[in-house]
Amino acid sequence: MLNDFYKQFKSGTDIRGVASEGVEGQSVNLTDDVVADMADGFVLWLSKKVSKKPSELKISVGRDSRISGPHIMKITTERFKRCGAEVLCCQLASTPSMFMTTVDLGCDGALQITASHHPFNRNGLKFFTREGGLEGSDIEEILLYAQNGEHPEESNGGNITDVDYMSDYAKGLCEKIKKEVNAEDYEHPLKGFKIVVDAGNGAGGFYADKVLSVLGADTTGSRYLEPDGMFPNHVPNPEAKEAMDSICEAVRKSGADLGVIFDTDVDRGGAVDSKGNEINRNRLVAVAAAIALEGNDGGMIVTDSITSSGLKQFIENDLGGKHYRYRRGYKNVIDKALELNAQGINCPLAIETSGHAAMRENYFLDDGAYLCTKIIIKAAQMRKEGKELDELTASLKEPLESTEIRYKILEKDFRACGEKIIADLTKYAEEQDGWCVADDNREGIRVSFDRDNGDGWFLLRLSVHDPIMPLNVESDSEGGVKIICDKLGEFLKTTTGLDL
Structure with a gap:
């Protein structure tokens, strides 16, 4: 059982903590000793997982651009050695590329030092x-090794080698674009395209220089490519x-x-078309689904729970696919897609509205650069036909209004409190006229309302990790969100444990 100190580092299927000073009220807990113990814990876990002695392991290490990354990389690589x-030291790298080192470089395991989109002072493994x-159970086991002070035996045979794997990873994306666009100028399939990149000073700046520019695209106007x-x-x-x-x-x-x-470590992506339409959230899912269902007629698309009603209609009525609305959490949707494929159900895509998209053709790896590569390929293919990318989702019906409200749970046992509220609301909803409880919902409670209501x-659901109940509301009519919130508000007034 994890104690309170080590329990704080478990964030779903990652380890995260405070690695740098600079934010009031947040003291560093990812200390040098803690990081070293976690690195040793990973070695013990991996050794058991692959049935090799620690001295026989091959491990790659990369990091995103956050300020504590180089220091944590030095600690972890030295512990592995x-x-x-x-040890293969990949320096600044994307999270998806680190997984690919297990495919292309034969690594037994890989470590990416990242805290995704979290503030500069945080970091993680x-x-x-x-x-x-x-x-999540694997992360608990690694943390238990650290908590209990268990370490692998020391050996003199280790070594650390610097490897520029990101260049090889970028070349792989280039080859994919060249092959699938199959332009007359084969080496420059993006010639005549102007594509700008916003890397947000994370690890994604490589995409402009090592992918798009190489293939002939004009990337003038790109922003924040330098890591900071x-x-x-x-x-x-x-x-x-x-x-x-x-x-x-x-x-x-x-x-x-x-x-x-x-995002910072490039496992998520988004886009904007030439008309300024955001290819994000529901529209991103729609574009990815349209691409993934090519050659997969009738395939299943797994999404998180907050996707719109219009998206479901688009996937099932316009694309001829099937929509499996699942739970929030990128690992949840990926695991469900893997499970469905294992059952013989054709499922080519698992995607969250957050921008995590994992395609079966790419090892079900949530890879923002791969997703954007597929979108660019589709745009180039459509241009050959005299079409523009926005035509792909022209029939997608999007809500007129939408909002998200995040209610704090005040009780210490926040999960029990949230589960009780959901159970009570389900019973309440079933008794209300004009309330239709969704029969395909797999997280929290989803209720639909007709035009008059x-x-x-x-x-309404529980956050994956935090003492929060997020409420998502959408309406196809002006003022509809307020009507729905008012109806739900009558119930919420009767609850305890929520900060309303």
């Missing part, structure tokens, strides 16, 4: 094997309004055909 492992990312772990311009997060506003502005100012944006839906 200390037990005799062969994200692990991979050839089978993909770790499960203080993130001085905007949070590198495609879900954040300021980030999407930035890439939209870059597209408009430069007159680009397309804009792409990544708000013309939309709400979803």
Whole structure:
């Protein structure tokens, strides 16, 4: 059982903590000793997983641009070397590329030092094997080794080698674009395209220089390509309004055909078309689904729970696919897609509205650069036919209004409190006229309303990790969100434990 100190580091299927000073009230807990113990814990876990001695392991290590990354990389690589492992030091790298080192370089395991879109002072450890990312139970086991002070034996045979794997990873994306676009100028399939990149000062700047420019695209007007772990311009997060506003502005100012944006470690992406339409959230899912269902007629698309009603209609009625609305959490949707494929169900895509998209053709790896590559390929293919990318999702019906409210749970046992509220609300909803509880919902409670009662839906659920109950509301009519919120508010007034 994890004690309170080590329990704080478990964030779903990752380890995260405070690694740098600079934010009031947040003292460093990812200390040198703690990081070293976690690195040793990974060696013990990996050794058991692949049935090799620690001295026989081959482990790659990469990092995003945040300021504590180089220091944590030095600690972890030295700990891996200390037990005799062969260590490949990949320096600044994307999270998806680190998984690919297990495929292309034969690594037994990989470590990416990242805290995704979180503030500059935070950092974390994200692990991979050839089978993909770790499960929550694996993270607990690694943390238990650290908590209990268990360490692998020391060995003198270890070594650390610097490897520029990001260049090889970028070349792989280039080859994919050349092959699938199959332009007359084969080496420059993006000649005549203007594509701008917003990397948010994270690890995604390589995409402009090592992919797009190499293939002939004009990337003038790209923003924040230089890594800067203080993130001085905007949070590198495609879900954040300021980030999407930035890439939209870059597209408009430069007159680009397309804009792409990544989060800090490039496992998420988003885009903007030439007309300034955001290819984000539901529209991103729609574009990815349209691409993934090519050659997979009737295939299943797994999404998170907060996707719109219009998206479901688009996938099932316009694309001829099937929509499996699942739970929030990128690992949840990926694991469900793997499960469905194992059952013989054709499922080519698992995607969250956050921008995590994992395609079966790419090892079900959530890779923002791969997703944007597929979008660019589709744009180039459509241009050959005299079409524009926005035509792909022209029939997608999007809500007129939408909002998200995040209620804090005040009780210590926040999960029990949230589960009780959901159970009580389900019973309440079933007794109300005009409330239709969704029969395909797999997280929290989702209720739809007809045109006379708000013309939309709400979803109330528990946050994956935090003492929060997010409420998502959408409506197809003006003023509908308020009507739905007012109806739900009558119930919420009767609850205890929520900060309303």
